[in-house]
Amino acid sequence: MKFSLSSSDLLKACQKTSSAIGNNPVIAILEDFLFVIESDVLTIVTTDLETSIVTTLPVMSDQDGKIAIPGKTLLETLKALPEQPITFTVNLETRGIELTSAYGKYRLTGDDVEDFPSIPQPDAVDTINLDASLIHQALQKTHFATSSDELREAMTGVNVVIDFNKIIFNATDAHKLVRYTFTDVSCDNTASFILPKKSLSMLRNALPAQGDLSIAYNNSHAFFESEDTKVACRLIDAKYPNVAGIIPTDNPYTLVVDRLDFLNSIKRIAIYANKTSNQITLTLTENSLTINTQDLDFSNEANEQLSCQYDGEPMDIRFNARFLAELLAVIDADDVQIQLADSTKAGVITPLTAKEGEELLMLIMPVMY
Amino acid sequence: MDLDHIIDQKLIKQELRRLVTEDQLPHAILLHGPRSNGKLALALWLTRYLMCDQPDTSDACGACSNCVKVAKLIHPDVHFSYPIYPKNKEKTSTKTFLADWRNAIQENLYLDINDWMTKIGGQTRNPNISAFNCLEIIRSMGLKSYQGKHKVMIVWMAEYLDKDGNRLLKLIEEPTDGTFLILIAEEVDRILNTIRSRCLQIFVGQLTEEAIEQYLIEEELADKQQAKWIAQWTEGNINEAIRMSTQQDEEIHDIWVEWMRFGIKWSNAPYIQWVNNFSRLHKQSQRMFFRYGLLFVKRLLHHKAGMQKSEDRVIEVLKERLDWEQINSLAALCEECLFSLERNGNASILMTDAGIKLKNIIQQNKSVSYGM
Numbered sequence: 001m002k003f004s005l006s007s008s009d010l011l012k013a014c015q016k017t018s019s020a021i022g023n024n025p026v027i028a029i030l031e032d033f034l035f036v037i038e039s040d041v042l043t044i045v046t047t048d049l050e051t052s053i054v055t056t057l058p059v060m061s062d063q064d065g066k067i068a069i070p071g072k073t074l075l076e077t078l079k080a081l082p083e084q085p086i087t088f089t090v091n092l093e094t095r096g097i098e099l100t101s102a103y104g105k106y107r108l109t110g111d112d113v114e115d116f117p118s119i120p121q122p123d124a125v126d127t128i129n130l131d132a133s134l135i136h137q138a139l140q141k142t143h144f145a146t147s148s149d150e151l152r153e154a155m156t157g158v159n160v161v162i163d164f165n166k167i168i169f170n171a172t173d174a175h176k177l178v179r180y181t182f183t184d185v186s187c188d189n190t191a192s193f194i195l196p197k198k199s200l201s202m203l204r205n206a207l208p209a210q211g212d213l214s215i216a217y218n219n220s221h222a223f224f225e226s227e228d229t230k231v232a233c234r235l236i237d238a239k240y241p242n243v244a245g246i247i248p249t250d251n252p253y254t255l256v257v258d259r260l261d262f263l264n265s266i267k268r269i270a271i272y273a274n275k276t277s278n279q280i281t282l283t284l285t286e287n288s289l290t291i292n293t294q295d296l297d298f299s300n301e302a303n304e305q306l307s308c309q310y311d312g313e314p315m316d317i318r319f320n321a322r323f324l325a326e327l328l329a330v331i332d333a334d335d336v337q338i339q340l341a342d343s344t345k346a347g348v349i350t351p352l353t354a355k356e357g358e359e360l361l362m363l364i365m366p367v368m369y
Numbered sequence: 370m371d372l373d374h375i376i377d378q379k380l381i382k383q384e385l386r387r388l389v390t391e392d393q394l395p396h397a398i399l400l401h402g403p404r405s406n407g408k409l410a411l412a413l414w415l416t417r418y419l420m421c422d423q424p425d426t427s428d429a430c431g432a433c434s435n436c437v438k439v440a441k442l443i444h445p446d447v448h449f450s451y452p453i454y455p456k457n458k459e460k461t462s463t464k465t466f467l468a469d470w471r472n473a474i475q476e477n478l479y480l481d482i483n484d485w486m487t488k489i490g491g492q493t494r495n496p497n498i499s500a501f502n503c504l505e506i507i508r509s510m511g512l513k514s515y516q517g518k519h520k521v522m523i524v525w526m527a528e529y530l531d532k533d534g535n536r537l538l539k540l541i542e543e544p545t546d547g548t549f550l551i552l553i554a555e556e557v558d559r560i561l562n563t564i565r566s567r568c569l570q571i572f573v574g575q576l577t578e579e580a581i582e583q584y585l586i587e588e589e590l591a592d593k594q595q596a597k598w599i600a601q602w603t604e605g606n607i608n609e610a611i612r613m614s615t616q617q618d619e620e621i622h623d624i625w626v627e628w629m630r631f632g633i634k635w636s637n638a639p640y641i642q643w644v645n646n647f648s649r650l651h652k653q654s655q656r657m658f659f660r661y662g663l664l665f666v667k668r669l670l671h672h673k674a675g676m677q678k679s680e681d682r683v684i685e686v687l688k689e690r691l692d693w694e695q696i697n698s699l700a701a702l703c704e705e706c707l708f709s710l711e712r713n714g715n716a717s718i719l720m721t722d723a724g725i726k727l728k729n730i731i732q733q734n735k736s737v738s739y740g741m
């Protein structure tokens with residue numbers, strides 16, 4: 001089997017898929033790129049058994065065939081070659097591979113294709129079409145809120161709920177929660193699955209920033225397919241906690257504050273907070289917000305005052321500064337609204353003006369003292 | 370690895386087959402029984418049966434890609450956990466030894482814990498499945514299965530879980546659909562009660578002499594006569610039987626008889642010469658020597674009690690010459706030497722000492738031994 005293509009095209013495709021090649025995988029062949037050639041189309045497949053990435057590109061070939069090529073060797077060779085046409089000559093029986101560039105020849109041995117795990121395929125025909133940028137946005141807004149507690153498997157991922165005309169992304173680590181909804185989609189049924197945290201970053205790497213994207217799923221995987229790239233993510237096998245039940249519905253008091261001012265203020269104050277608890281106190285009186293902190297171990301102290309709108313009972317409420325800053329950082333709106341009930345109940349953070357077709361709701365638990 | 374020809378455990382295979390075909394297989398199974406009687410082989414056989422694309426009512430097809438991958442131990446939905454020792458750092462992953470594990474199983478499906486620890490260079494270390502390894506088990510079972518069918522976790526030598534096994538309780542008690550946990554253990558008493566009570570316990574009995582004999586002949590490891598002889602000596606331990614058949618144990622038998630002769634008729638210089646030769650043997654063979662010795666003693670006891678008739682002249686002689694107490698001391702001596710050898714004792718020093726002790730045991734005045 002012989003095929004040729006541009007080295008930089010191949011490098012780009014290999015780099016895109018190489019994020020699913022892990023170090024020291026459980027099966028040796030997972031260190032390889034699987035090359036499948038079928039009627040002048042080269043399909044490159046990689047998998048770490050959790051996330052599988054498949055990408056295609058056109059080539060010139062003389063026959064169809066499959067070969068598994070050691071990933072590291074190929075990738076380093078391609079990186080070291082300037083842009084030029086290259087030719088692969090593969091002996092499918094001995095699995096000998098010869099790579100010809102303008103400079104010379106490189107020979108390496110491939111692995112047995114039979115050992116490569118078959119790449120999962122969606123069996124449900126239901127697909128949801130949307131713009132890739134929406135997925136990127138949703139992942140960016142939710143992935144940081146996932147937990148790393150391995151004993152609570154469900155919360156280590158982002159829960160995706162498909163509900164007829166909307167898709168909801170949930171992430172929580174029991175201290176904070178993010179619920180991101182977009183309503184601009186059409187779909188015929190409902191589903192819920194949990195994407196593992198590790199897959200999320202690979203997904204963001206492999207998918208194009210913009211363009212059409214379709215999502216499909218079966219009982220073990222979720223599939224994201226763009227024009228030339230497919231990503232299959234293995235799902236977490238657990239039941240996600242009931243998010244709707246956690247979100248308080250009757251928080252009577254509302255604080256509205258400029259997001260950037262608030263965020264910057266928290267960042268400054270946090271420097272003086274106790275390093276283990278990161279605790280800061282918001283003191284709310286009518287239309288006045290004071291942020292202060294105290295670290296008794298080092299006699300550090302800081303406080304700042306911000307202008308805001310607040311119409312409720314005066315109260316002191318304590319939050320973890322790091323969590324609060326993380327949440328505020330992913331909001332796009334200029335002003336944020338925080339709904340509170342009392343100093344022991346969760347605060348609900350929403351942007352004051354939401355974008356059309358999307359809804360963002362965040363929840364943060366106060367720190368008890 | 371050939372899962373079509375594993376050592377015969379017909380009855381259990383039949384029962385497992387019934388559970389699978391009737392869709393009644395519980396999600397947690399504990400296979401326990403004496404050392405090296407094919408429990409791991411059974412577990413792998415069962416796994417292949419579960420994973421096969423086109424199983425019939427008796428066995429997996431053995432040809433589909435799932436079957437091939439299970440046999441090669443590279444199936445993405447089949448996970449393993451086994452005792453290891455901390456290498457370089459405290460939290461050593463089972464993955465560190467995964468390549469060794471695959472090799473070891475491919476070489477010998479009936480290996481025991483000593484073989485395994487020797488294989489990974491931890492003869493002198495305590496094998497353990499640590500809390501970190503338990504987390505790894507939970508983590509690997511936390512995702513949905515790769516191929517959307519079953520996922521299987523095989524925990525070999527589950528008694529080494531110790532108290533850390535508590536971490537697995539939730540997984541064992543409430544696994545998600547299609548999850549199977551197969552625990553394999555020799556000493557079931559060492560597994561936490563809380564784990565045992567959550568599993569279907571299947572006792573895998575000792576292999577019969579006929580089964581071993583047949584296996585050795587079928588696998589062309591020994592000729593008919595040799596197979597019979599080995600099967601009698603190894604008492605249901607297929608691992609030992611395979612080792613004996615590949616290590617020319619006629620020779621070990623001869624060395625053992627020589628040693629016994631020294632016990633009866635002692636002479637200094639030839640004995641030192643004999644010890645020199647012995648210390649040149651391979652470490653494995655030296656251990657084999659004492660394992661063989663223990664089997665010999667057991668046999669001797671059987672004969673003395675009149676349970677079996679012997680064709681072996683050495684046994685006939687010793688049977689008359691030694692009393693119960695002396696045979697007992699001989700067994701203790703073998704055990705002591707085996708213990709020292711496994712901890713890298715120096716063979717020449719050990720054997721010189723053991724020879725003198727042997728002489729004292731065999732030549733001791735009977736009235737003195739009773740007076741002790």
